[in-house]
Amino acid sequence: MNIDHEYVAKRVIELSGGKDKLNEEMDSKLARINEKWNQDVDAIGRILRAHLFVEHFVTECLVSFNPALGNIKEARLTFAQKISLIEDYSDETKELSTGIKRLNKIRNQLAHNLSGNVTDQDKESLLSVTSFKALREALAKPGVPSSNNLDVLEDFAKHVGGRLESLADPDSLAKRYEQVFNEQAAKT
Incomplete structure (x- = not known):
């Protein structure tokens, strides 16, 4: 034809x-x-990197907490499923899970509307993880940490990565946090 x-x-x-x-x-x-098409690719990249970074350490913890789990990649668990499997592991994972869930919500919004946006409400939700906020402020002294929403998101992701990596390796930072949490609990 x-x-x-x-x-x-x-x-x-x-x-x-x-x-x-x-x-x-x-x-x-x-x-x-x-x-x-013309979105803020820097913001999109920073959000995706933060999410992938945290997911790596969530998966690492999941395997560490459950050594007989088998091949986690074959299970094809969603990020939300992985969070639900580790969040009740300890007081530490329970505290972090609030912010991790918010990070996942930010990433999901990006997937649905193609806009790399971290709102003030998102930032406040991440800063509601009190151990993150307190350590972030203490480490910035005598200055003040950045209030930029994307900076807070990235700082949170690094904090979570460090904390979860420590939980997967119980001889590091996690033990110090556990010791301090136990000391605080004994005082109340």
């Missing part, structure tokens, strides 16, 4: 209401496409 492409082009222009109407329609569609 031979198609007369010149005829097709002329007929499409005619059915569209003329060249001007077709150009307007195509420009409008292109503007909508470009709006979705």
Whole structure:
């Protein structure tokens, strides 16, 4: 079958209401496409990196807490499923899980609307993890840590990675946190 492409082009222009109407329609569609394409790739990359980084350490903990688990990759667990499997492991994982779930929500919003955005509400949710907020502020003294939403997100991801890595290796930072939590619990 031979198609007369010149005829097709002329007929499409005619059915569209003329060249001007077709150009307007195509420009409008292109503007909508470009709006979705022209996102803040730096923000998107920072959010995705933070999420993937935390997921790596969540998986590491899951395997460490359950050595007979088998091949975790074959299980194809979602991020949310992994969180639910580790969150009740200890007071530490329970405390971190609130912020980790928020990080997952931020990443999911990115997947659905293609916009790399960390809101003030997201930032406050991450800072509600009191051990993160307290350590972040103490480490920044005599200055103050950045209040930039993406910086807080990345700081939180690094904090979680460090804490979960420590839990997977019980001879490190996790033991010190556990000791301090136990000391605090004994005082109350």
